Amino acid sequence: MPPRTGGERLYVAVTAAIVVVPFLALGLAGWLLWGRLIHPADVLLALVLYTVTGLGVTVGFHRGLTHGSYQAIRPVRIALAVAGSMSFQGDVTGWVATHRRHHAFTDRPGDPHSPYRYGTHLRGQLRGLAHAHIGWLFRNDPTPAARYAPDLLADPGIRAVTRAFPALCVLTLALPFALGWAIGGTWQRAVTALVWAGLVRIALLHHVTWSVNSLCHVIGRRPFRTRRHDRATNLWPLALLSFGESWHNLHHADPTSARHGVDRGQIDPSAAAIRLLERLGWAHDVHWPTPDRIGTRRA
Incomplete structure (x- = not known):
């Protein structure tokens, strides 16, 4: 592999800072404020609600409603839609529509949050990274x-959860x-508790x-076509926090x-949750990967 140029090193450094610095700052704040403005109960509540709402997004919104990886x-189905709505990431119907559009136009014109919107040169990539991370939310680009x-x-239950989104934001x-x-x-x-387990x-x-x-569209490995x-790409540092969503290359x-x-050692809590639902008889028609199916997609 040829040595990185100065621009490439800067790009990697900025990307690493985006990933690492917020979590270091959060850990430092917790250490400094422990026992005064943060308590064990706050951390426990935050962990429980993070898990419930996070799995609502990954298992409910994403793998279930968007892609039909299983039938619940x-x-x-409704409980997961409610839990995902409490993540404050938008109503369930809008979230699913946007993500399906992302798959229809991945990393090309029409993708609502591609980091390649402004080209592949250093300045364009940095601008594109900001756009894909948060900038796209401020654009007037609705997904029908x-x-x-x-x-x-067409689903009355999901329509009801969609209408309830403002109330679920208050509830969370x-x-x-x-x-x-x-x-x-x-x-x-x-x-x-509101600050740490809420905001x-x-x-x-x-x-x-x-x-x-x-x-996960810029840095990481791409073992699958x-x-x-x-x-x-697959980006392992985010695997646990994202409940397995950062194994993004295989997903695409x-x-x-x-x-x-x-692959070996790739933790995927969302898949474990789906497996549990299947064993309880609450999910069926699960699309589990097989060795042959995985092998045909290897790069």
């Missing part, structure tokens, strides 16, 4: 649900506030999800696969 019984998610528009903040008050017995403890938890999950949109223009090589982390 109706109560589970009638075109990309007609099945969800009111819940940690109420639990903090119940556990700590004071409004101060309620507020610290910080939501922000962390946002940036992890957005990092799959941005970093994808369509022309599609540059989805085989979008309906219920498991994204298919």
